Amino acid sequence: MNYEVNPKVGSSEQDDELVSESRRGFLKLAAVTGAVATVSGRRVLANGDIGYYAKDLSDDKLIEMYRTILKIRWHERTQADQMLTNPDYRGYNHFYAGQEAVATGVCATLRNDGPFEQIDLVYSSHRPSGHAIAKGVDIPKMCAENDFRATGLNGGYAAEMHLSDPAVGFIGADGMIGPAPVIASGSAFAFRARGSDQVAVVFAGDGNYAAPHFHSTLNNAKLLDLPLIYVCENNLYHQYAHYSYSCPHTDIADAAAAYGIPARVVDGQDVLQVYNAAKEAVDRARAGGGPSFIEAKTYRYYNHWGAPGAKAGELGAFGYDPLAITSFRPEREVRAWMQRDPVDIARNILVNWGVLDEPRALEMEAEIKAEIETAFAWASEQPLCSPEDGLKHVFAEGTVAARQFG
Amino acid sequence: MAQKSWMYSVLEAVQYEMREDPAMTWIFELTPPVASNPGKPVINLETEFGRKRVVNTGIDENWMASAVLGAGLAGSRSATYIPYQGALIPFEVIQNVAGKLRHMTGGKASMPVVWIIEMTGQTPGFAGQHSCYEEDTYYAHIPGVRTVIPSTPYDAKGMMVSALRSPDPVVYLYPAGLRTLTEEVPDEQYEVPLDKAAVRQEGSDLTIVSSGGGMPGVLEAAEVLTGEGMSVEVIDLRVLKEMDTETLVNSVAKTKRLLTVDQSYYTLCPGAEVIARVAENVDGARYKRVAFPDAPPPASPEMFLWMRPNAEHIAAAARALV
Numbered sequence: 001m002n003y004e005v006n007p008k009v010g011s012s013e014q015d016d017e018l019v020s021e022s023r024r025g026f027l028k029l030a031a032v033t034g035a036v037a038t039v040s041g042r043r044v045l046a047n048g049d050i051g052y053y054a055k056d057l058s059d060d061k062l063i064e065m066y067r068t069i070l071k072i073r074w075h076e077r078t079q080a081d082q083m084l085t086n087p088d089y090r091g092y093n094h095f096y097a098g099q100e101a102v103a104t105g106v107c108a109t110l111r112n113d114g115p116f117e118q119i120d121l122v123y124s125s126h127r128p129s130g131h132a133i134a135k136g137v138d139i140p141k142m143c144a145e146n147d148f149r150a151t152g153l154n155g156g157y158a159a160e161m162h163l164s165d166p167a168v169g170f171i172g173a174d175g176m177i178g179p180a181p182v183i184a185s186g187s188a189f190a191f192r193a194r195g196s197d198q199v200a201v202v203f204a205g206d207g208n209y210a211a212p213h214f215h216s217t218l219n220n221a222k223l224l225d226l227p228l229i230y231v232c233e234n235n236l237y238h239q240y241a242h243y244s245y246s247c248p249h250t251d252i253a254d255a256a257a258a259y260g261i262p263a264r265v266v267d268g269q270d271v272l273q274v275y276n277a278a279k280e281a282v283d284r285a286r287a288g289g290g291p292s293f294i295e296a297k298t299y300r301y302y303n304h305w306g307a308p309g310a311k312a313g314e315l316g317a318f319g320y321d322p323l324a325i326t327s328f329r330p331e332r333e334v335r336a337w338m339q340r341d342p343v344d345i346a347r348n349i350l351v352n353w354g355v356l357d358e359p360r361a362l363e364m365e366a367e368i369k370a371e372i373e374t375a376f377a378w379a380s381e382q383p384l385c386s387p388e389d390g391l392k393h394v395f396a397e398g399t400v401a402a403r404q405f406g
Numbered sequence: 407m408a409q410k411s412w413m414y415s416v417l418e419a420v421q422y423e424m425r426e427d428p429a430m431t432w433i434f435e436l437t438p439p440v441a442s443n444p445g446k447p448v449i450n451l452e453t454e455f456g457r458k459r460v461v462n463t464g465i466d467e468n469w470m471a472s473a474v475l476g477a478g479l480a481g482s483r484s485a486t487y488i489p490y491q492g493a494l495i496p497f498e499v500i501q502n503v504a505g506k507l508r509h510m511t512g513g514k515a516s517m518p519v520v521w522i523i524e525m526t527g528q529t530p531g532f533a534g535q536h537s538c539y540e541e542d543t544y545y546a547h548i549p550g551v552r553t554v555i556p557s558t559p560y561d562a563k564g565m566m567v568s569a570l571r572s573p574d575p576v577v578y579l580y581p582a583g584l585r586t587l588t589e590e591v592p593d594e595q596y597e598v599p600l601d602k603a604a605v606r607q608e609g610s611d612l613t614i615v616s617s618g619g620g621m622p623g624v625l626e627a628a629e630v631l632t633g634e635g636m637s638v639e640v641i642d643l644r645v646l647k648e649m650d651t652e653t654l655v656n657s658v659a660k661t662k663r664l665l666t667v668d669q670s671y672y673t674l675c676p677g678a679e680v681i682a683r684v685a686e687n688v689d690g691a692r693y694k695r696v697a698f699p700d701a702p703p704p705a706s707p708e709m710f711l712w713m714r715p716n717a718e719h720i721a722a723a724a725r726a727l728v
Contacts, residue, residue, distance in 0.1 A: 090531065090707070148531065148706040159705035162534040174535045177465040178495070210464020238465060239436050246464025325438045326462060385704075387712030394701045403672035404715045406665065406696040406723025 053279040054272035059355045063364075065108050065271055066346050066356070070365050072100040072130045073343055074372040075139065077315060079129075079146070080302065082376060084312040089380075091146040093160050094175075095302035096130030097315065101342035102233050102296045105274025106201060107134035109282045112168055119169040120282075121187050123202040125180035127233075127300070128163045128173035131203050136168040139372065143379035156385040157393065177207050177238070181217040181230060188226035188291070199227040199285040207238025209255065210246035218259040218293070227285035229278065230256065232295045233268065239304045241326040256293030268296030269340045272349060299337035303329070410591040412584055414443040415563035416522075420485065421449050422595050423570045424459070430570075431477055432460045433470045433486040471496030471521055475504050475575070478519035483570060485519065490526035490582060493538040497545075504575045505550035517575040520566070528583040528619055528669065528714065530707035537703040539619060539669040542676055545577045546646035552600050553647040555579040557621040559589050561644060564598025572600060579646075581619035581669075603650040605657070609637035612728050613657040615680050616667040617643035620715065624667050627720035636728060646676055654680055655687045662691045663727050667720055672697040694727050696720055 054062075076097035082089040096103070110120040112135055124131035132142055137153065145152030146160045153165055164172025171187070174180055184202035191198045208214050209232075221228045232252050236243055249255055253263035262284070266273045274296055281292030301316040303309060303324065309317035316338060318331045343365075350356045356364070391399040410418070417439055424430045432439055432451055439451035439460065452460045463470060470486045477484035488496055500521060507515040523545070527537020545553045552574050556562045562580075569576035606621075607628055616624040621642055628638045639657050643649065658664045664684055666677025675697045684691065696715045703710055 092531065148708070150706075156706035156709065157533070157704040159531060159533060161532070161536060162705070176535050207465045210466045210469075212466065212468050241436060241462065245462055246466075325440060326436070385706035385708045387708050390704045390706075390709030390713045391699055391701055400700045401672075402713075403695070403697045403699045404713055404719050406694040406719065406726065 052276060054275045061108070062350055062353070062355050065104050065275070066350055066361070067364065067368060068104045068108070068134055069100040069271060069343055069346050070368040071139065071372065072103065072133045073097060074365075074369045075129055075133060075143075075375075076302075078369075078372050078376055079143075080307045080310050081312045083307045084310060090148055091160065092306055093129060093146065094127045094305055095300060095307070096127040098301035098337065098342070099127065099233055099235060099268065099298045100130055101271035101346065102231065102268045102274055102298055103130040103134035103203065105271040106203075106229070106231055106278040106294075107131070107136075108271075108275055109278040110135070110169070110199070110201065112136045116166065116169075117196070118198065120198050121169045121171050121184070121200045123171050123180045123184040123187075123200070124163075124173040125177070125202065125204045125208065126173065126175060127205075129160065131173070132163050132165070132170055135165075135170040137163070137165045137170050140375040140378045143375045144382045147379050147382070148385065149379060149382035150385045150389070151382045152379070155389070155393075177205075178211040178213040180204060181208065182213045185217045185221050185226055185228050188221065188228035189224060191227050192224065197227075197286045199229060199282055201229045201231060203231045203233055205238055206232065206234040206236065206243035206252060207241075207246060208232070209243070209252050214255075215259075218256055218261055218291070221291035222260050225288065225290035227288075228291040229281045229285060230261075230291065230293045231278075232293065233298055234295055235298050235300045237300075237304070237327060237329065240321070240324040245326065251295060253293055253295040261291050261293050263293040263295065265295045265297065268298030269337075269342045269345055271342060271346045299334075301334065301338060407590055407592050408443065408445055409588045410443050410446070410559050411441065411586075411588050412559045412562050412580075414441040414446065414449065415559040415591045416566050417441045417449040417451065418591075418593070419563045419566040419595065420570065421451060421454070423483070423567070424451065424455055427483055429482040430459070431474070431482055431484045433463060433473055433484070434461070435463050435465050435467070435470060435489065437487055437489045438462065439487065467493075467495035468499070472499045474519045474521065475499060475517060478517040478575070479515060483518040485522060485570065487522045488524065490524045490536065490538070493523050493525065493541050494544065496521055496523070500545070500551055500575070500577060501548050505548040508550055508574070516573050518570070518573055520569045520576045520578050522578045522580055525579055525581045525583075525619060527703055528581075530710045531705055533703050533705035533710065539581070539698065539703075540671045542579055542618065542646060542668075543670050543674050545579065546676060546679070548577075548647070551575050551577055551647065552645070553577040553579065554600055554645050555581065555618040556598075556644060557581070557584060557618050557642050559587055559591050561598050561604070563591055564596050565600065565644070567595050568597040568600050571597070576600065579618060583619045584622070598644075601645055601648055601650060603653040604642045604644055605639065605653065606642050607632075607638060607640040609639035610661055611637040612663040612665060612724055613639045613641060613654075613661045614665045614667060614720070614724065615641045615643060615654065615677065617646065617676055619669045620667045623715060623717045623720055626717035627724065630717065630721050631724055636724065638724070643676060643680070649679060649683065651683045651687070654684050658684045658688045658691050662688070664691055665694045665696065665720070665724055665727055667715055668695075668697040669715060670697060671700050673700050692727055694723050696723050
């Protein structure tokens with residue numbers, strides 16, 4: 001198993017403050033050779049010194065992370081099956097399956113419960129179900145929301161693309177390309193202004209690179225030393241277009257380095273690699289060291305939206321998606337990524353480390369699958385919304401007038 | 407002549423103009439300029455004209471909107487297709503630059519550009535940031551920009567031809583809910599004027615005025631009301647800027663009753679402007695306005711479908727007025 005974390009050396013000056021002696025030596029060598037890639041033989045060694053934090057985690061914490069990955073995975077699979085087999089089911093999703101390790105690894109480094117004034121905030125621009133579960137959103141209520149129920153997480157007003165639960169620091173999703181990172185930087189700005197050690201995290205996809213918001217976010221986060229962690233989930237496709245249509249870099253993290261922000265590229269399928277990079281970034285932000293950028297190389301197992309190409313009871317979607325005109329994802333590409341599955345990788349690490357044995361790990365998966373099925377069953381029994389409630393919550397108090405009847 | 411979809415009709419117009427004018431460009435994101443229609447050749451602007459003229463860019467509506475303006479200022483006709491979700495990001499450059507430039511330069515700036523801007527959010531279950539049916543109001547408010555909103559494939563093609571040939575910048579609103587409409591559309595180019603409303607049905611008891619995504623519900627209600635013996639005049643605005651006041655005033659001078667219907671929010675919806683213009687010119691008329699409440703569209707289909715004006719709402723409002 002390869003635990004390599006590729007360092008992005010955009011500004012050795014900043015990194016110097018945070019890394020050990022031998023890491024500094026590595027950076028000098030990198031400077032001499034002019035490119036990190038040319039000394040890749042030293043990378044693993046050098047990274048051995050940046051703090052392999054996950055090795056020090058308690059068994060309970062590691063198991064909790066594994067369980068979170070499983071919760072996300074089985075939420076996605078159960079919902080896909082609902083969409084494919086239950087004609088009464090009205091929910092939909094922009095599936096996160098395949099990317100579970102990213103949300104899990106990042107959120108495992110955050111403060112997720114406690115008073116609102118102390119917990120860390122997460123902005124999920126897209127594919128929020130995974131981010132929401134990792135941040136601690138109540139799963140049955142989320143299932144009810146995604147099925148437009150009155151007792152759902154947001155009373156049926158939001159649905160999948162706009163989930164939000166500030167109580168656990170999940171500011172939520174907007175389903176947009178652009179605004180979320182900038183707004184997240186505003187939360188980070190507030191933390192700094194009021195002397196809080198909270199951090200703001202934004203998850204955004206590869207498509208976000210092209211938006212002016214991306215550049216504004218990084219520039220201001222650096223200028224003001226904001227406690228912002230930008231997690232770029234590069235799953236290679238924005239909607240139906242490969243990211244090469246919108247970004248000239250192979251590693252989007254190169255762009256962050258240009259803004260003077262410490263940046264790392266990690267294997268987004270390996271939850272502990274993600275954890276290590278996130279821990280480093282969170283520690284830096286809490287200590288007043290400013291923003292960090294993490295590019296997690298990952299992949300989604302389903303198409304951009306819904307479950308075209310998927311079969312009930314099977315993981316992933318293959319074949320022709322009628323909406324995928326610009327870039328068609330070859331089945332071989334999807335299957336190649338599925339060979340490095342975040343669930344399998346996490347389980348294998350925990351088994352190798354003796355945290356769990358294989359039978360217990362599989363038993364745990366069965367428990368979680370049942371737990372998720374119960375959540376969907378509960379959601380399906382929740383009441384539908386009252387039409388008139390659509391006029392509520394426009395302002396803090398009162399309702400607006402009905403105008404549709406003239 | 408053939409039964410054609412909305413998008414096929416539009417791209418047929420664009421394809422012809424691009425063949426005639428080798429300088430003309432098209433910018434898109436996510437939504438390739440491709441359309442097929444039974445019995446007709448597939449249109450694919452990207453493969454036909456190449457990627458220098460037809461650009462698939464990143465998700466950056468600010469660039470798309472600004473780039474076509476710059477192309478226009480450089481003397482190249484240019485159009486862009488802004489899909490759902492980003493429909494108001496171009497607002498700043500259209501409102502604060504394009505709308506003012508001709509006037510500000512003493513008439514020197516010429517802007518042969520078209521922003522095709524989708525309006526989405528009539529699908530129950532989307533809601534929130536995924537709805538923008540109110541943008542007709544925002545764009546209609548801008549001076550110096552012609553804002554049009556065709557509601558049929560025939561008008562979609564004819565108004566696209568006029569928009570591409572216009573020296574003025576044009577915001578061409580595309581209510582995505584109408585994408586499934588088909589009708590007979592000529593193969594050759596023809597122009598539909600950028601300053602005329604269309605009387606869809608003549609009548610003497612009541613005038614109903616709507617536009618874009620509001621039209622199917624209005625036509626459905628008009629059919630029901632006609633069946634009940636009411637003589638209904640139906641006007642499709644087609645143009646929000648500059649609004650065809652004459653057609654509106656002539657109609658209400660005859661019927662003395664005006665019902666406006668919008669999928670946009672009630673406050674400042676296009677119908678509010680229609681009523682104001684008519685009230686200034688017609689004495690003794692009665693008015694009613696059907697619109698989406700001043701609330702963001704919620705996701706729940708139960709809430710959303712109750713709030714969205716539909717044929718039943720329109721017919722009931724008409725009966726109350728006559």
